[in-house]
Amino acid sequence: MRNWSFILCLLASLLVWQSIAQAQDTTQVLTLEEYQRIILANHPVASQARLLTEQARQELRIARGVFDPEIVSKLYRKEFNGKEYYNTWDNTLYVPLWFGPVLKAGYEKNDGQYLNPENNTPADGLSYAGISIPLGQGLFIDERRSTLRQAQLMQDIAEAERVKLINKLLLEATKDYWDWLLQYRTVQLYQEALELADFRSRAVNIRAQEGDLAAIDTVEARMAVQDRQVLLEQAQLNYNNTRLRVAVHLWAENEVPLELQESTIPTLAGSELVTMQRDSLDQLLQFARRNHPDLLKLDLKGAQLAIEQRFAADKLKPKLNVDYNVLQSDFYLDSEALDQQYMGNNYKLGVSFSLPLFLRQERGKLQLTKAKQQVNALELTQATREIEASVVAAYNEWLALEQQIQLQQQAVANALILRNGEVIRFENGESSLFLINSREVKLLESQVKLYELLTKYAKSKTYLYWAAGDMRE
Missing domain, CATH: 1.20.1600.10 (Outer membrane efflux proteins (OEP))
Known part of the structure; x- marks a missing residue:
């Protein structure tokens, strides 16, 4: 068994x-x-x-979009009680560069009985080309x-x-x-x-x-x-x-x-x-x-x-920007516009400077x-x-x-x-x-x-x- x-x-x-x-x-x-x-x-x-x-x-x-070229066009016309005061037309192309400066090129044409004299342009308009350079804040680093x-x-x-x-x-x-x-x-x-x-x-x-x-x-x-x-x-x-x-x-x-x-x-x-x-x-x-x-x-x-700390430290510097534009009395670039004597007689130059007195916002941002x-x-x-x-x-x-x-x-x-x-x-x-x-x-x-x-x-x-x-x- x-x-x-x-x-x-x-x-x-x-x-x-x-x-x-x-x-x-x-x-x-x-x-x-x-x-x-x-x-x-x-x-x-x-x-x-x-x-x-x-x-x-x-x-x-x-982020790269902040370096895209930008074209701006402005057209203004004023007429009141049957009178034509002025017509202004301004076109500008901005090309930001990686290292800080901004290239500019534009064309403006203005006319009118009551036009501000500083805005007068030749009959064929006024073209310009130049550059804006930051010499203080924004020279080595900026927000872009x-x-x-x-x-x-x-x-x-x-x-x-x-x-x-x-x-x-x-x-x-x-x-x-x-x-x-x-x-x-x-x-x-x-x-x-x-x-x-x-x-x-x-x-x-x-x-x-x-x-x-x-x-x-x-x-x-x-x-x-x-x-x-x-x-x-x-x-x-x-x-x-x-x-x-x-x-x-x-x-x-x-x-x-x-x-x-x-x-x-x-x-x-x-x-x-x-x-x-x-x-x-x-x-x-x-x-x-x-x-x-x-x-x-x-x-x-x-x-x-x-990077943020470097940018905050740069904010402590004063803003010092220089703008230079060579002027020409038509739309097309003429070879004589590149001549040194011509550029010395036909230009628009600007310098801007600003600096907060206490820099409290800038110093606070840096310490933060x-x-x-x-x-x-x-x-x-x-x-x-x-x-x-x-x-x-x-x-x-x-x-x-x-x-x-x-x-x-x-x-x-x-x-x-x-x-x-x-x-x-x-x-x-x-x-x-x-x-x-x-x-x-x-x-x-x-x-x-x-x-x-x-x-x-x-x-x-x-x-x-x-x-x-x-x-x-």
Whole structure:
């Protein structure tokens, strides 16, 4: 009879593995790499991150717009009580230069009985060309150049923010993937345990009917089946919920959500034990100091504040502008207009000067900018230390989990030896079904704990690279 029971248990094991093999033939594996590729391609957050770069590009275009040439045309006519007072028509082209001066060219034609004498022009009009040069404030930097340089830095800031959003998205999605794998393996484990308990219950019933076992053993066997049915139901619920969380991250083109098929399963690839050397940690720390998006943003913000501080310091200078225009009595440029003697006899020259007496607004702006620079420098120092600490902490957790997994693997092996030994003792009539079930429960608990540790290990690797600012493992 004992041989018959052994044959039933063997058949149970074969059927379990056969059912698993058949299920694997119909399943489709979703690897972590493919999963992340789908997320980066179509996830709304990834699309938003890409738009940050486009927004920065358009901000730079707007900033460059202050250097666009501008044409201004003014036409005025006055008539009152049937009298024509005057007609004025003035057209000017302004071309701002990068280093401060502004080129000007224009044409004006005015006439009228009551025209201001200084606005009189020849019959063919008066053309002019010249330049306006700031010799004090605005010579080395002005609002246009300050705005443009900060907009150029904004492109790098937008790129750092894009990387930060992508890293955060991949971190959350990858953690959900590992939870999905944990629950998938747990369901498999409980399914095998349930089928084994079910076959053992049948074998116990046969042996009890034949008088080889006591009837109370059939109750013990049924309780083991029921307990494992409960465990399997809970594991199946957890698996379905984690599968839904994974599916939330999957999108097709045009913001169409993708459904995760029930036949799709995760893979173990990426959860293997990998020993990291100390020099690898040093490389990650160096990478984090140079490339972590939070540190890059603070560093670029400091560069922006440096430009702002230079512009604020320039505001302390007096405004001293010189304007020179060569005049010509027609619309077209005549070669003689470029003659030195001609330019000395036909010109309009202007000099303007202004300076606030107390400079309170300018000095306040400069000191405020310096205070912002100090705040940003302190934030950068603190953020650098926190990021370095988080990288080292993730590395320490990685090493600790590696040791815990090795110990837990030994615990699983020992639990398996005890269970198999108890089965042999039971077949020899030296043990009871209760002890076998107890040994199997302990084995299941050890295996589940091992799966949980492997999941934590995979998450710790993901978190380590995220802490360093790089999710490209």
